[in-house]
Amino acid sequence: MPPVGSVELSNEAGRVRSTSGRLVLLAVGHTCVVLGVIGAFLPVMPTTVFLIVAASCYARASTKFYNRLVSHRIFGPMILDWRMHRAMSRRSKAIAIGSIVVVFSLTLVFFLSIPWVRFLHASIGLSLIALILSIRTRS
Secondary structure (H helix, E strand, O other): OOOOOOOOOHHHOOOOOOHHHHHHHHHHHHHHHHHHHHHHHOOOOOHHHHHHHHHHHHHHHOHHHHHHHHOOOOOHHHHHHHHHHOOEEHHHHHHHHHHHHHHHHHHHHHOOOOHHHHHHHHHHHHHHHHHHHHOOEEO
16 A cells, blocks of 8 residues: 555545535534544444545545545554555454444443343444445455
């Protein structure tokens, strides 16, 4: 993979011309970056998904914010990897699935007692695992 920041992908997306459209995309992008950073510390929230959405919004609204995000030393490689390969590495899949299993299991055992809530929670966890498994694996 090329060094972070050396690939300009923001020109792939159609630019939004209206000021209000750009402001909405910037607001969504900023919100997703905040959620992605929170997700880096909370195992239940997905970091990469929020950052990919933020990059997509920034690519259509602001080259400056897009380049800042994909040049970030921690978050940039995840975004560029997804943009170039549209796949997850085996390691990323294993970490994501492992985190889901641990956190959802602990929640089921220690915090949920209502049967339908437990079923809903388990269903969401299994759906997330199925989604991750459905994404192409990059070796």
